[in-house]
Each structure stands twice: as structure tokens, then as C-alpha cells.
Amino acid sequence: xxxxxxxxxxxxxxxxxxxxxxxxxxxxxxxxxxxxxxxxxxxxxxxxxxxxxxxxxxxxxxxxxxxxxxxxxxxxxxxxxxxxxxxxxxxxxxxxxxxxxxxxxxxxxxxxxxxxxxxxxxxxxxxxxxxxxxxxxxxxxxxxxxxxxxxxxxxxxxxxxxxxxxxxxxxxxxxxxxxxxxxxxxxxxxxxxxxxxxxxxxxxxxxxxxxxxxxxxxxxxxxxxxxxxxxxxxxxxxxxxxxxxxxx
Amino acid sequence: xxxxxxxxxxxxxxxxxxxxxxxxxxxxxxxxxxxxxxxxxxxxxxxxxxxxxxxxxxxxxxxxxxxxxxxxxxxxxxxxxxxxxxxxxxxxxxxxxxxxxxxxxxxxxxxxxxxxxxxxxxxxxxxxxxxxxxxxxxxxxxxxxxxxxxxxxxxxxxxxxxxxxxxxxxxxxxxxxxxxxxxxxxxxxxxxxxxxxxxxxxxxxxxxxxxxxxxxxxxxxxxxxxxxxxxxxx
Numbered sequence: 001x002x003x004x005x006x007x008x009x010x011x012x013x014x015x016x017x018x019x020x021x022x023x024x025x026x027x028x029x030x031x032x033x034x035x036x037x038x039x040x041x042x043x044x045x046x047x048x049x050x051x052x053x054x055x056x057x058x059x060x061x062x063x064x065x066x067x068x069x070x071x072x073x074x075x076x077x078x079x080x081x082x083x084x085x086x087x088x089x090x091x092x093x094x095x096x097x098x099x100x101x102x103x104x105x106x107x108x109x110x111x112x113x114x115x116x117x118x119x120x121x122x123x124x125x126x127x128x129x130x131x132x133x134x135x136x137x138x139x140x141x142x143x144x145x146x147x148x149x150x151x152x153x154x155x156x157x158x159x160x161x162x163x164x165x166x167x168x169x170x171x172x173x174x175x176x177x178x179x180x181x182x183x184x185x186x187x188x189x190x191x192x193x194x195x196x197x198x199x200x201x202x203x204x205x206x207x208x209x210x211x212x213x214x215x216x217x218x219x220x221x222x223x224x225x226x227x228x229x230x231x232x233x234x235x236x237x238x239x240x241x242x243x244x245x246x247x248x
Numbered sequence: 249x250x251x252x253x254x255x256x257x258x259x260x261x262x263x264x265x266x267x268x269x270x271x272x273x274x275x276x277x278x279x280x281x282x283x284x285x286x287x288x289x290x291x292x293x294x295x296x297x298x299x300x301x302x303x304x305x306x307x308x309x310x311x312x313x314x315x316x317x318x319x320x321x322x323x324x325x326x327x328x329x330x331x332x333x334x335x336x337x338x339x340x341x342x343x344x345x346x347x348x349x350x351x352x353x354x355x356x357x358x359x360x361x362x363x364x365x366x367x368x369x370x371x372x373x374x375x376x377x378x379x380x381x382x383x384x385x386x387x388x389x390x391x392x393x394x395x396x397x398x399x400x401x402x403x404x405x406x407x408x409x410x411x412x413x414x415x416x417x418x419x420x421x422x423x424x425x426x427x428x429x430x431x432x433x434x435x436x437x438x439x440x441x442x443x444x445x446x447x448x449x450x451x452x453x454x455x456x457x458x459x460x461x462x463x464x465x466x467x468x469x470x471x472x473x474x475x476x477x478x479x480x481x482x
Contacts, residue, residue, distance in 0.1 A: 053402060055402065055403045060428075068471075071428060075427075180398045180399050181395075181398070184366060184367075184368060184398050187367055187431050188368040188369060190428050190431030190435070191368045191369055191370070191431045191432070191435040191438075192435060193435060194432035194433060194435020194436040194437075194438075194471075195435040195436070195438060195439055196435070197436060197471075198436040198439035198440060199439055204432060230368075230435065230438070230445055231369070231444075
């Protein structure tokens with residue numbers, strides 16, 4: 001990618017993120033935007049963002065695909081893969097050739113099956129504490145160049161700040177609270193995807209797209225839409241929404 | 249920051265996450281809230297509730313009484329999914345729990361605060377807080393208690409599964425109660441049975457238990473549409 005076109009895309013990415021940060025924004029939505037922008041701007045094809053829960057286990061909070069096979073890769077990655085190594089050491093982990101990596105056999109098999117040949121994991125740090133990791137996947141071999149790696153880190157830093165700003169800081173426990181809230185939002189979203197999948201006969205990826213499209217077009221948070229879908233006070237007209245749905 | 253245990257938890261890498269003990273689970277509540285004691289209970293595989301930890305004998309006794317009598321703020325929080333706050337148990341009538349209301353006066357407790365343990369829209373258990381003297385929880389403390397309840401819900405559910413001596417398959421060890429398909433299946437089953445999220449989740453668990461499968465296996469069958477709870481006999 002030429003420098004100019006990347007710079008333009010990068011500006012667009014930061015503007016989109018800034019848009020997400022205004023008013024009553026939803027942290028899952030922000031992280032989803034972030035990982036999508038990263039993949040669009042950088043030479044990568046898929047991405048997933050993991051946050052640490054109360055037990056120090058990594059949970060997938062946002063990804064470019066909600067399909068089961070990609071989610072599975074990320075879960076294996078959190079168990080034994082570059083993602084958990086990045087989280088443990090607090091340093092970026094570069095896997096230039098997944099096929100040649102021997103440390104994580106299950107992750108390697110799953111990643112190769114999905115056509116991913118290189119991976120880049122970068123930490124999300126807040127005041128020296130590692131709160132999660134951003135993971136970018138490529139279908140080609142090789143390392144991310146230094147400029148792209150710096151962009152990835154800058155975008156990950158924006159997401160970290162976003163988690164802090166979701167609500168006004170009122171207590172020192174804010175970081176842990178926000179992490180907790182993001183993880184709990186993610187569970188609500190999964191439950192709401194199930195409701196929508198059953199009522200509108202959608203797969204889980206399209207169910208997520210429909211939830212997000214509804215939230216965006218009505219200027220609601222993903223979390224509040226999920227809550228209303230689960231308590232059945234909101235019926236989403238999925239026929240209309242599937243027409244708009246984009247495969248991320 | 250919420251506390252030492254939470255900080256350590258956030259910084260600790262997943263591969264080295266150790267199994268929490270009961271004290272890890274309840275100590276943030278007594279450390280960060282103006283309460284005397286706490287007990288935490290979760291619903292087990294068979295649908296029965298059990299106390300997984302209590303900070304002192306009075307906290308344990310309060311839980312036991314509410315379980316035996318089937319009434320009290322614990323049950324209000326469990327059934328409504330909302331906190332049940334009783335700032336003075338000695339004052340006024342408590343029509344929702346007359347027997348417990350009389351019994352609790354003999355224990356020497358001033359205030360009771362019950363918070364649901366949330367897993368998305370599912371309530372998986374309750375944390376019961378008590379104070380020896382009457383008095384309200386301030387809004388900030390209520391917010392902190394809610395946040396702590398959310399924080400403890402996952403580890404508490406995991407702790408309950410592990411304490412029960414159940415063998416946990418390797419695929420479940422990543423995050424037994426947090427696999428996405430479990431939450432997705434909860435949403436599907438609540439539509440299939442026209443019920444709420446908590447009931448749907450425990451129907452999933454009960455079916456897994458009675459058929460000798462893991463929760464994740466059953467959830468997978470639901471999500472892949474091999475299993476529909478409308479086809480199951482009661």
C-alpha cells in the first residue's frame with residue numbers, strides 16, 4: 001500500500017473511532033469498529049480483540065467475523081497461542097509463518113485450516129497493566145512492517161483509552177468496572193444473537209450484524225438493544241436488516 | 249482500582265490463572281463495602297442452590313435460614329434479577345418474608361443487601377451482604393456492589409463446578425461458563441420455551457446433567473439446530 005493511500009485510510013479510521021467515542025457510546029461497538037478499521041487499514045485479513053476477565057482469562061470481545069470457525073481460532077489462541085504469549089509478556093508477538101511455529105499445535109492447525117499464515121498480537125496496556133490483546137491475521141506469510149505495527153499499536157491504544165472513557169471516572173475502580181461491563185455486554189450480545197437467530201432464522205454472524213445495524217440506525221447502544229431483544233420487548237425486523245447486512 | 253485480588257487477576261496471564269478459593273471471592277465485598285459479612289451462593293447443575301463461601305458464621309446462618317424457609321431478600325434478588333436492599337430489618341413489617349423476618353431479629357443483624365450474580369441476562373446466584381447495624385447503602389456503594397457481583401459471577405460459577413468434583417473436559421477449561429455457544433443457546437431456548445434467560449440457561453444445564461453431556465455439548469446441538477427444546481418431554 002502506498003503511503004498516501006494508507007495515510008488517508010488511517011485518517012478515516014481515526015475519525016470513525018472518534019465518532020464512536022462521542023455521546024453514549026458502547027464499548028463493544030467501539031472495539032468492533034477498531035478491529036475492523038485495523039484490518040481495513042493494515043495489510044491484514046481478519047482480527048480479534050481479547051480482554052482479560054476477573055480470573056485473568058482472556059475473552060473475545062470483538063472480531064471481524066462472528067462465525068464459529070473464526071471464534072474457535074481466537075479461543076484456541078487465548079488458551080495456547082500468540083495471543084496468550086503476548087498477554088503474558090506484555091510484548092507484541094510476531095508469527096511470520098504459522099506453519100513453522102511449533103509452540104501451539106492446536107492453534108496452528110485451526111489457523112492453517114482457515115487459511116491464515118501469519119499473525120500479529122499486540123498488547124493493550126493501561127498504566128503498566130495489560131488488559132488485553134489485539135490480534136491480526138494475514139493469509140500471506142511474513143511480518144507486519146514496522147510502520148504498520150506502529151499503527152496497530154496506536155489504534156489499540158485508542159481502544160484502551162475508549163474503555164476508560166465509556167463513563168465519567170467517578171471511582172478509582174473504574175478500569176476494572178469497565179472491563180467487567182464490556183465482558184458482560186458481550187455475554188448479553190451472545191444471548192441476544194441466540195434470540196434473533198431463533199426468531200428470524202439467522203446465523204450468528206448475521207444476527208450480530210442485525211443487532212449492530214439496529215443499534216446504529218436508532219442511535220442506541222448495542223448493550224441496550226441486546227437487553228431489549230432478550231426480554232422480548234423489542235422485535236427486530238430481520239428481513240429488512242438482513243438486506244443491509246454486510247459480511248465483515 | 250477495585251482491589252488487590254482484582255488487580256492481580258487482571259494482570260495475571262490466562263495460562264497461569266489459578267483456581268480461586270472462597271476467600272478470594274468474598275473478600276472484595278467486605279474490603280470495599282460498609283458491610284459486616286457476606287455469603288455467596290450459586291445454582292448447581294441439579295437446580296439446587298448451594299453456598300460456596302461465607303465470611304463468618306452469621307453470614308452462613310443467614311443464608312441457611314433463607315434456604316430452609318424459602319423466603320428472604322436472597323430470593324427476591326434471585327427471582328427479580330435486581331438488588332434487594334433492606335436497610336433496617338428491625339423496622340416495619342416485611343410482608344414478603346414474614347417467617348424469615350421474625351427469625352432474623354434473633355440473630356442480631358441490622359441490614360441486609362442481596363445482589364444477583366449476573367451472566368448477561370441470566371442470574372446464576374446471589375451474593376448476600378449483611379451489616380450488624382441498620383443503615384442504607386449509598387448509591388456509590390450500590391454501584392460498587394453491583395460491579396463486584398458482576399466480577400465474581402464467572403469465577404463463582406466456575407468454582408461451584410470445580411467444587412462439585414465434576415470432571416471438566418479440556419475444551420471447557422478455557423472458560424467453562426463463558427463459551428459463546430452457551431449464551432447463544434440460552435437465547436435460542438428462551439424463544440423455544442417462551443421463557444426468560446435464567447430459566448432457559450438452567451433448562452440447558454438440567455438437560456446436560458440428566459443426559460450425561462457437557463453443557464457445551466448441549467449448547468452446540470442447540471446452536472447447530474440438532475436439538476430443539478420444544479421437542480423434549482418435560
